[in-house]
Amino acid sequence: MKDKLAKEIAKAIEEAVITLPEDVEVALKKAYEIEEGTAKLQLQNIITNIEMARRERKPICQDTGMQTFFVEMGVDFKYRGIIKEAIIDAVKIATEKVPLRHNAIDILKGKSTGNVGRGMPIIHFDLIPGEECFIDIMPKGGGSENASALKMLFPGDGLEGAKKFVLDTVARLAPAACPPVVVGVAIGGSADTAMKMAKMMLLRKIGERSEDNEIAAMEEELLGKINELGIGAMGLGGKITALDVHISISSRHPATFPVAVAMQCWANRRRRLKIDGDGRIWNIE
Amino acid sequence: MEHRIKLPIDDVRFIHAGDIIYIDGLIFTARDMAHKRMMKEKPPFDISGSAIYHCGPIARRNEEWEIIAAGPTTSMRMEPYEHEIIRKYGARIIIGKGGMGSRTAQACREHGAIYAVFTGGAAVLAASKMKRVKAIAWEELGMADAMWAIEVENFGPMVVSIDAHGNNLMEEIRKKAIEKANIL
Numbered sequence: 001m002k003d004k005l006a007k008e009i010a011k012a013i014e015e016a017v018i019t020l021p022e023d024v025e026v027a028l029k030k031a032y033e034i035e036e037g038t039a040k041l042q043l044q045n046i047i048t049n050i051e052m053a054r055r056e057r058k059p060i061c062q063d064t065g066m067q068t069f070f071v072e073m074g075v076d077f078k079y080r081g082i083i084k085e086a087i088i089d090a091v092k093i094a095t096e097k098v099p100l101r102h103n104a105i106d107i108l109k110g111k112s113t114g115n116v117g118r119g120m121p122i123i124h125f126d127l128i129p130g131e132e133c134f135i136d137i138m139p140k141g142g143g144s145e146n147a148s149a150l151k152m153l154f155p156g157d158g159l160e161g162a163k164k165f166v167l168d169t170v171a172r173l174a175p176a177a178c179p180p181v182v183v184g185v186a187i188g189g190s191a192d193t194a195m196k197m198a199k200m201m202l203l204r205k206i207g208e209r210s211e212d213n214e215i216a217a218m219e220e221e222l223l224g225k226i227n228e229l230g231i232g233a234m235g236l237g238g239k240i241t242a243l244d245v246h247i248s249i250s251s252r253h254p255a256t257f258p259v260a261v262a263m264q265c266w267a268n269r270r271r272r273l274k275i276d277g278d279g280r281i282w283n284i285e
Numbered sequence: 286m287e288h289r290i291k292l293p294i295d296d297v298r299f300i301h302a303g304d305i306i307y308i309d310g311l312i313f314t315a316r317d318m319a320h321k322r323m324m325k326e327k328p329p330f331d332i333s334g335s336a337i338y339h340c341g342p343i344a345r346r347n348e349e350w351e352i353i354a355a356g357p358t359t360s361m362r363m364e365p366y367e368h369e370i371i372r373k374y375g376a377r378i379i380i381g382k383g384g385m386g387s388r389t390a391q392a393c394r395e396h397g398a399i400y401a402v403f404t405g406g407a408a409v410l411a412a413s414k415m416k417r418v419k420a421i422a423w424e425e426l427g428m429a430d431a432m433w434a435i436e437v438e439n440f441g442p443m444v445v446s447i448d449a450h451g452n453n454l455m456e457e458i459r460k461k462a463i464e465k466a467n468i469l
Binding site for chain 2: 102
């Protein structure tokens with residue numbers, strides 16, 4: 001069963017690095033229509049590249065990313081004992097088959113160990129009721145990962161301070177993160193959970209708004225302001241710097257006010273799988 | 286303006302920031318570890334008059350090496366080294382993405398070099414302009430960090446961000462964005 005799961009998950013990794021989700025492609029094409037000049041040329045290259053990758057079955061970007069998984073596992077999921085190993089095996093299979101670039105560098109040895117090694121791949125687990133298991137796959141590029149930021153604001157800085165930090169971070173770091181980017185923001189919680197939640201916001205679809213009206217309004221406000229910064233595709237100037245902004249808000253300790261920003265490049269690669277109680281695998285998105 | 290450039294090239298002063306360029310000839314990939322190593326030892330190839338490409342490709346060894354995907358990586362990580370590569374080894378064109386800083390811009394002005402941007406992430410498009418791998422050196426650094434000598438044809442379109450006249454297009458855009466973020 002482990003081999004079967006590994007093979008199926010490897011297929012999903014392959015799809016994730018070769019084809020973009022529909023919402024991303026639609027958003028990029030919309031940006032192409034809006035832009036002019038240099039920015040339009042960048043988006044034209046991007047759209048051509050997406051089509052070539054799909055046709056030739058090659059990875060969209062040579063940086064096939066850190067293989068990152070968010071697993072929501074039912075407490076009664078039959079294969080809970082083998083799922084972690086199956087994911088690691090899947091990464092090994094995909095590395096050979098696609099192929100993926102060798103992106104796990106052992107820091108002490110200074111050598112690449114493929115895509116598995118100390119702490120790699122990155123797997124987050126969460127428990128849910130029931131016997132099913134959901135896996136979000138996010139091959140995360142290094143250029144956009146370097147555009148991550150965390151700041152522990154003073155509580156007095158408040159939400160205004162948080163928005164200011166997001167805007168400043170995007171202005172400074174988005175040019176090197178292959179814009180148009182998707183911006184994930186988390187406010188509150190602790191330093192570590194804020195960073196994780198910010199990254200999980202990148203799993204949301206472009207155009208999907210927070211269920212909370214106040215947060216949804218903040219997402220739209222920030223997206224509007226980010227697109228006034230003039231960074232544009234590849235930082236060469238333009239109207240569309242971000243395709244979307246997704247915000248998560250948690251409660252905070254009286255003394256703290258964490259704000260975390262995660263960015264995803266235009267190659268916003270992701271896949272979601274469901275494994276049912278009988279071990280059958282379904283591509284959900 | 287659009288230019289088609291044959292490498293190696295002596296003078297790039299006719300090229301200006303904002304121009305579009307396409308390249309023919311031999312280019313050399315180099316990213317973090319290769320740049321660091323070039324501070325201590327000579328590059329394994331003669332890069333004078335040629336182009337350095339900030340890129341860690343995905344390649345597959347069949348009978349010959351096949352470049353599968355080879356878009357640019359973030360250039361700013363090479364900022365501490367690039368001015369030396371331009372000054373010491375005479376690279377004329379630096380290719381990458383994300384922009385470079387003042388030390389590189391200064392070296393471009395003093396020694397007559399440019400920095401051009403290939404669309405980040407457009408890795409299959411970039412690979413389609415690569416005709417063959419001529420050589421690979423420093424392979425022990427790994428697939429991404431090794432230095433690849435690659436024959437390219439009509440490699441582009443690239444946008445010139447830094448020219449030999451003191452312009453740094455992307456840095457201007459970034460500075461304005463930071464100022465604007467402050468008042469929005």
